Amino acid sequence: MEMTNEGVGLVAIKDGLKALIVERLKLDIEPQSIKDDAPLFDAAEGNDGLSLDSVEALEIVVGIEERWGIVIQDDSVANEFYSVDSLAALVDRLLTAGADQPTVEAVGA
């Protein structure tokens, strides 16, 4: 949308996501060969999808949580686990939310 730091952050997040996906799933491809808008799970003729499965999805979630220190809820996954684009938006949103307010643990303590 806007050419601010947020835009730069998204690019870095996308690059990080691609590296994470290739590394954690031990894929035999180059990270930059993953297209931003290609479906991660529903590969079809011509859409360059990766055909990942549910176990690999959980691997990615755990990897994202470890790398960025955020928590991804089960119910946010269905809509936002489509592509690197949508995943990066999710990570960016959670990072922003995490910076704005104290953690749940801090509130509960």
Added chain:
Amino acid sequence: MHSDPGAAAVLVADVEEEAAALDVRDVMRYLPHRYPMLLVDRVDALVPGVSAEGVKCVSINEPYMTGHFPDYPIMPGVLIVDALAQLAGVMLRSDAPAPQAEGAASGPRPGVLASIQRMRFFRPVLPGDRLQLRVRLLKTLGSVHQVQAEACVSDETVASGELLLAS
């Protein structure tokens, strides 16, 4: 009863619910496993969908001891893993609607193993050992559950790692 109340507290400290205990007949209502593959004798502390502690008593009369190994009977590591996976199955299935009195296999699947991660085995498990099994749900994503699992004998860790179970 618990020889290691400290470790138990770590697992359930953040849980307010009362932990339940199951005898083997209750365990069999949740698991379709039967001899010689039912590897949970008893559940001491079950918090459905959160954590569980159980016991597997290991005997020289286990069928696999005949060949594993004739001169050095030890419990196969993969069966320690399966004991932990079965306890995780009880933890997951007890969180679902009440099981049928008969034929647990007719219900939802017991949480079959999808991945074994970072599993380490620290010492052999011998006849006479009482395996203390502990599992805790780390994360659920759709139908895949990530579980922290640990097996101890006399409060010494004999195996630990993470399991992914699909349901």
